Amino acid sequence: MRKITLSNGKTVEVECLSCALTSGSVEPDGGVIVETEHFHAHQDVAYPIEGLVIIASKRHIKCLDELTDEERLDYINTMAKIRKAQREVLGIDYVYYFYNEDTTHHFHTWLVPRYEWMREFGRSVESLRPVLLHARNHRNTVVNHQKVMSSIGALRNALQ
Numbered sequence: 001m002r003k004i005t006l007s008n009g010k011t012v013e014v015e016c017l018s019c020a021l022t023s024g025s026v027e028p029d030g031g032v033i034v035e036t037e038h039f040h041a042h043q044d045v046a047y048p049i050e051g052l053v054i055i056a057s058k059r060h061i062k063c064l065d066e067l068t069d070e071e072r073l074d075y076i077n078t079m080a081k082i083r084k085a086q087r088e089v090l091g092i093d094y095v096y097y098f099y100n101e102d103t104t105h106h107f108h109t110w111l112v113p114r115y116e117w118m119r120e121f122g123r124s125v126e127s128l129r130p131v132l133l134h135a136r137n138h139r140n141t142v143v144n145h146q147k148v149m150s151s152i153g154a155l156r157n158a159l160q
């Protein structure tokens with residue numbers, strides 16, 4: 001078991017945070033954005049970026065080639081639906097996708113929307129970590145938190 005501190009400051013002891021989130025034993029702040037047979041999408045509100053979505057498999061696997069044919073189809077279709085909703089309800093023009101197989105959790109992909117304020121951190125892959133850290137350390141305001149919560153609701157409604 002590992003002790004993990006969640007974005008709301010609570011500490012949970014879990015084997016795998018992705019398993020805990022996708023099984024519902026840990027409820028993400030803001031709740032579930034969309035859930036399918038094989039995938040579960042939520043936001044990590046520790047990074048107050050409107051429309052940031054994490055899509056995790058329900059099965060405890062690490063690598064893309066471990067997905068079954070059915071899971072692959074569900075994965076790409078669900079991700080595309082989320083992407084469409086980000087565009088239609090939040091006006092997001094571009095999204096960066098990030099996924100690492102050597103995760104300490106399990107298979108999950110980050111969908112990180114691109115906003116004007118991120119320009120100062122450069123483009124493409126090198127900007128991702130600085131952008132996330134900047135959001136967490138400098139944009140964690142009450143107002144931004146409210147915006148994030150309402151964007152979660154808007155995405156959830158659009159994906160119903």
Ligand SMILES: [Zn+2]
Nearest residue numbers: 016019060106
């Ligand atoms: Zn897991």
